[in-house]
Amino acid sequence: QQQVKQSPQSLIVQKGGISIINCAYENTAFDYFPWYQQFPGKGPALLIAIRPDVSEKKEGRFTISFNKSAKQFSLHIMDSQPGDSATYFCAASKDQAGTALIFGKGTTLSVSS
Amino acid sequence: GAVVSQHPSRVICKSGTSVKIECRSLDFQATTMFWYRQFPKQSLMLMATSNEGSKATYEQGVEKDKFLINHASLTLSTLTVTSAHPEDSSFYICSARRQGLGPNEKLFFGSGTQLSVL
Numbered sequence: 001q002q003q004v005k006q007s008p009q010s011l012i013v014q015k016g017g018i019s020i021i022n023c024a025y026e027n028t029a030f031d032y033f034p035w036y037q038q039f040p041g042k043g044p045a046l047l048i049a050i051r052p053d054v055s056e057k058k059e060g061r062f063t064i065s066f067n068k069s070a071k072q073f074s075l076h077i078m079d080s081q082p083g084d085s086a087t088y089f090c091a092a093s094k095d096q097a098g099t100a101l102i103f104g105k106g107t108t109l110s111v112s113s
Numbered sequence: 114g115a116v117v118s119q120h121p122s123r124v125i126c127k128s129g130t131s132v133k134i135e136c137r138s139l140d141f142q143a144t145t146m147f148w149y150r151q152f153p154k155q156s157l158m159l160m161a162t163s164n165e166g167s168k169a170t171y172e173q174g175v176e177k178d179k180f181l182i183n184h185a186s187l188t189l190s191t192l193t194v195t196s197a198h199p200e201d202s203s204f205y206i207c208s209a210r211r212q213g214l215g216p217n218e219k220l221f222f223g224s225g226t227q228l229s230v231l
Binding site: 034036041042043044045046089098099100101102103104105106108 | 119145147154155156157158159162204206208210220222223224225227
């Protein structure tokens with residue numbers, strides 16, 4: 001059973017556009033929802049994270065929207081740039097319990113100039 | 114920010130040999146470390162959870178006798194791939210959990226090890 005479902009698998013956005021990636025989770029015990037960016041041959045780097053007591057969090061060009069009742073959360077990248085071209089993973093964990101992150105399958109973003 | 118050093122970054126070995134990968138938390142103590150495996154263009158799959166001073170907990174389908182994990186100190190965990198075969202070729206990534214912080218980010222990832230078994 002896939003605990004974190006991510007879509008789309010790939011995304012092409014023009015420079016300056018908005019990139020939107022969606023995730024849905026199964027386990028209501030999850031209490032920590034981060035997004036990671038990964039470049040080829042590198043480990044994932046944390047972009048932004050949210051907890052279920054907040055519906056939205058913004059950091060620079062990155063925004064997480066969180067819908068607890070629907071068990072969904074999404075990443076919005078505003079003013080997308082070619083340098084944003086990478087693979088993005090959503091994840092979830094039972095952070096208070098100290099469990100590992102469970103990752104979505106990833107979205108490959110290409111920002112065309 | 115906190116740094117997790119993973120070494121080596123790339124290793125090529127012959128089939129049947131063993132390979133050790135080190136994961137070090139450089140400026141914090143990590144009571145728990147996680148090991149992931151990532152195949153090309155796929156997600157990170159959790160292999161095992163390693164707690165300092167105790168045996169690792171392996172995910173279903175991961176052979177504990179093949180992937181030996183040792184977490185002997187609060188700053189070092191090692192993953193040894195024993196009798197490696199070509200199907201073990203993958204990108205291995207560790208993550209360290211920093212103790213003592215509040216409810217914000219406390220998981221830090223290494224830069225990964227690309228293992229190629231010939």
